[in-house]
Every structure is written in structure tokens, then in C-alpha cells.
Amino acid sequence: MTNQSHRLDLAFGALSDPTRRAVVMHLSQKPASVGELAEPFAMAMPTILQHIRVLEASGLIETEKIGRVRMCKLRAEAVHETEQWLALQRAIWERRLDRMEAYVSHLQAMEETNDRNC
Amino acid sequence: MTNQSHRLDLAFGALSDPTRRAVVMHLSQKPASVGELAEPFAMAMPTILQHIRVLEASGLIETEKIGRVRMCKLRAEAVHETEQWLALQRAIWERRLDRMEAYVSHLQAMEETNDRNC
DNA sequence: GGATTGGTTAGTCATACGACTAACTATGAG
DNA sequence: CTCATAGTTAGTCGTATGACTAACCAATCC
Numbered sequence: 001m002t003n004q005s006h007r008l009d010l011a012f013g014a015l016s017d018p019t020r021r022a023v024v025m026h027l028s029q030k031p032a033s034v035g036e037l038a039e040p041f042a043m044a045m046p047t048i049l050q051h052i053r054v055l056e057a058s059g060l061i062e063t064e065k066i067g068r069v070r071m072c073k074l075r076a077e078a079v080h081e082t083e084q085w086l087a088l089q090r091a092i093w094e095r096r097l098d099r100m101e102a103y104v105s106h107l108q109a110m111e112e113t114n115d116r117n118c
Numbered sequence: 119m120t121n122q123s124h125r126l127d128l129a130f131g132a133l134s135d136p137t138r139r140a141v142v143m144h145l146s147q148k149p150a151s152v153g154e155l156a157e158p159f160a161m162a163m164p165t166i167l168q169h170i171r172v173l174e175a176s177g178l179i180e181t182e183k184i185g186r187v188r189m190c191k192l193r194a195e196a197v198h199e200t201e202q203w204l205a206l207q208r209a210i211w212e213r214r215l216d217r218m219e220a221y222v223s224h225l226q227a228m229e230e231t232n233d234r235n236c
Numbered sequence: 237g238g239a240t241t242g243g244t245t246a247g248t249c250a251t252a253c254g255a256c257t258a259a260c261t262a263t264g265a266g
Numbered sequence: 267c268t269c270a271t272a273g274t275t276a277g278t279c280g281t282a283t284g285a286c287t288a289a290c291c292a293a294t295c296c
Contacts, residue, residue: 005136012139016131017284018123021203028207030214035242047285049244054283068242068293074211083204085139089146090197096148097194135254153272165255167274172253186263186272 010058011082019043020051024074027061031073128176129200137161138169142192145179149191 014020023037038048052072055061059078063070132138141155156166170190173179177196181188 005139008139009134009136012130013134015204016127016134018127019284021123021126021130024207028210028214033242044286045243046245046287050284065243068291070243074207076208076211076215079204079208079211083201083208086133086197086201086204089142089192090194090201092146093192093194093197096146137254151272162256163273164257164275168254183273186261188273 007059008082008085010054011060011078014055014058014060015082017051017054019048020055023048023051023055023072024060024079027072027074031071033069033071035069037072125177126200126203128172129178129196132173132176132178133200135169135172137166138173141166141169141173141190142178142197145190145192149189151187151189153187155190 015024019041022040026032026037026040034045034049034052037052038045041048052061052063052070056063056072060075060082061072062075063072065071133142137159140158144150144155144158152163152167152170155170156163159166170179170181170188174181174190178193178200179190180193181190183189
């Protein structure tokens with residue numbers, strides 16, 4: 001549970017940076033090497049590498065070194081888990097709103113009945 | 119677009135802290151005051167307030183001061199938007215996997231045809 | 237085998253973050 | 267009016283983060 005919480009810390013933390021989100025977007029299209037990922041950014045290579053490490057530590061991507069290039073790819077399951085946390089909170093909230101709405105309709109119905117009877 | 123990116127920075131950043139996620143979870147059940155939110159944590163009030171400010175700045179919650187208590191509630195739309203970003207990346211990735219799978223089946227079918235014909 | 241390419245490590249630096257205490261404000265209750 | 271309550275502001279402190287440069291390794295290529 002605490003471990004699960006830590007995974008979310010890392011995942012959300014990883015996604016809080018625009019460069020890293022751009023990397024994720026790139027990887028959602030297709031796997032890529034560190035160099036390819038670095039190209040669109042005016043950024044030193046070690047900086048990108050650091051971002052990739054952060055994403056990897058979060059589990060959102062995985063990497064494998066083949067020869068001298070390191071290929072990176074998205075881990076959809078991890079993205080899904082993160083998404084699920086948000087979906088759950090929203091579901092709880094929205095269920096609550098539904099119940100409230102139902103309750104309000106109920107009250108209104110009662111009131112109308114009263115109007116008729118008094 | 120840059121503004122949208124900044125909103126995601128704030129939302130994901132806000133959610134990267136376990137205390138703030140706990141606050142969001144609490145608020146998904148029902149709105150609450152700052153004091154109520156602070157209670158479960160062994161944390162000084164100003165610290166919680168700071169977390170609440172971060173959540174508010176991200177748009178994930180909204181607050182309103184009534185008398186001397188400040189009520190906080192979840193903004194489901196903002197949660198939804200954040201969730202959508204993740205859903206989109208995953209959808210793109212999974213569509214790609216589907217295409218690849220289809221392509222592989224295609225190749226296999228071709229190969230079988232070849233086997234029969236040669 | 238020597239140069240080139242792609243990545244990696246180490247070390248630095250400025251800024252941001254999360255927590256705290258102490259002191260202050262403003263509302264509501266008796 | 268006075269006091270307790272709920273929140274707020276200001277200021278401090280240690281650690282984490284994101285960026286950089288310089289130097290280093292290890293596969294390829296010619």
C-alpha cells in the first residue's frame with residue numbers, strides 16, 4: 001500500500017515536467033533511442049538522460065541497451081494504473097453528486113406532495 | 119497550448135505528493151474544511167494550508183471561505199482533464215500495438231500462403 | 237587501430253519544495 | 267467585551283530538482 005503510494009509519487013512526479021511529458025508523448029507514438037528523444041529539445045544530452053532515468057524509475061517507461069544505443073518504450077500498464085487512480089477519485093465524487101441529485105429530487109417530490117395536500 | 123501544458127504541470131505536480139493525494143481522496147468523499155483535512159495528519163496547520171494552496175492553484179480543488187472556515191471541494195472536471203491526458207497517450211500507444219498485431223497476423227497469413235504454394 | 241558516435245558519470249550551481257515555529261487576524265460564542 | 271477557534275502570514279532551514287560542463291567509456295565505421 002505504501003509501496004503503491006510511492007509508485008504514484010514517482011509517476012505523478014515524473015509527469016509534472018513538460019519535457020518528460022513530451023518524451024512520453026513521443027514514446028506513445030513509437031519507441032525511440034535517447035538521442036532521438038533528445039533531438040527536439042535544446043538541451044544537453046545528460047539532462048535528457050536524467051529525465052529518462054526519472055521516467056524509468058517511475059515505471060512509466062522501460063529501456064534496454066542494444067549495442068551502444070538505448071531504446072526506450074512506454075509501459076502502458078503503468079500509464080493505466082496512474083490513470084485509474086484519477087478515475088477512481090472522480091468516480092467516487094460523481095457517485096456522490098448523483099446521490100445528492102437523487103436526494104434533491106426526492107425532497108422536491110415531497111414538497112410538491114405537501115403543496116397538494118395543504 | 120503552453121497554458122494547457124502549464125496546467126498539467128501543476129496538476130501532476132500537485133498529485134505527486136502523498137499528503138495532497140490523501141487530501142484529494144478525502145475530498146472525493148465529501149467537501150471539507152482546512153481543519154478537517156489537517157486532522158488525519160501529524161502536520162502543522164500552515165503546512166496543510168500550503169498543500170491546499172498547491173491543489174487550488176492546480177485547479178484540482180476549489181475553496182471558499184465562509185465565516186472563519188474555508189471549505190474545500192474537488193473539481194471533477196480538472197481531475198477528468200488530467201485523466202484524459204493519460205488516457206490519450208495510452209490510446210495512441212495501444213492503437214499502435216493493435217496495428218502491429220494486425221500486421222504480424224498479415225505477415226503470418228502471407229507466409230502460410232507461401233508455404234502452400236511452394 | 238584510430239576516429240566517431242551514442243551514451244554515461246561526476247561534479248557544480250541556482251532555484252523550488254516541504255516542513256517547521258512564531259506571531260497575527262478575524263469570526264463566532266458566552 | 268472577552269476569549270477561543272480557524273485560518274493566515276512571514277521567515278527559516280534542509281533537501282530535492284533541473285540544468286550545465288567536462289571528462290570518460292564502449293561500440294561502430296573506415
